[in-house]
Amino acid sequence: MIIPVAETNQNLYCGSFTIEGGNFNSAGIVSTSIKSILKKLGIPGDIVRKAAIVSYEAEINVVSYAKKADVTLTVDPEKVCIEVMDEGPGIPNIELAMQEGWSTADQRIREMGFGAGMGLCNIKNYSDLFDITSEVGKGTHLKMTIHKP
């Protein structure tokens, strides 16, 4: 479900979205919307492509592991910021989860080509700033910032 909430004077755009966990049929809808919004705002192509990658990877993590997530997209003159706050199992060891190839994905997820342990690495590599916090049993909070040229 996608709910653009507001366009403010300070920001070029501020909107929120909801990702439904467990539904692979709708996986990619939020990141596709984010990409579409950024393109309409005239954000440069390389920034849009980075935002598409980080938002897609975050979306797939929510679909794979969490119950749901709230996503906020904020665009101001200097940067694009995407925050993803999920209700899910949380990550016990973030340092381990950030290692390429480390994954807790089950067989079904892996057969679809997900769960290769590359998602968080892609997010880190394609964000200029990446912050991740997590609480076991509650959820994970990602904040990705991409600076405009």
Added chain:
Amino acid sequence: MKIEKIVQALGLEVKCAKDWRDREGTGGYTGDLLSDVMGNSKEGYIWITRQVHQNIVAVASLKEHAGIILINSSEPTRDTLEKAEAEKIPIMVSDLPAFEISGKIYNLLTTAS
């Protein structure tokens, strides 16, 4: 090189989005891990894969791929075809394995210029 020329040269079967065969394929990427493709492929690439489910369309669309080639005569699901049609991503099928179709596309693209 235009998708249509690659289709003709390699005898690919175009399953959907046939109106978009005039798109330029600028390179290729072969892989079945979606995060690998997200992280390493580029805009305009032709993606070669054995994955047939609808999530490949989201990846190809977000990465602005020129098209997707399914290997070993793999059949895309109906959901995949419907989504690809809507997203204007041509899906093509080859009876060759990934190694062979990748080599042929590499040769086509590198000898074309």
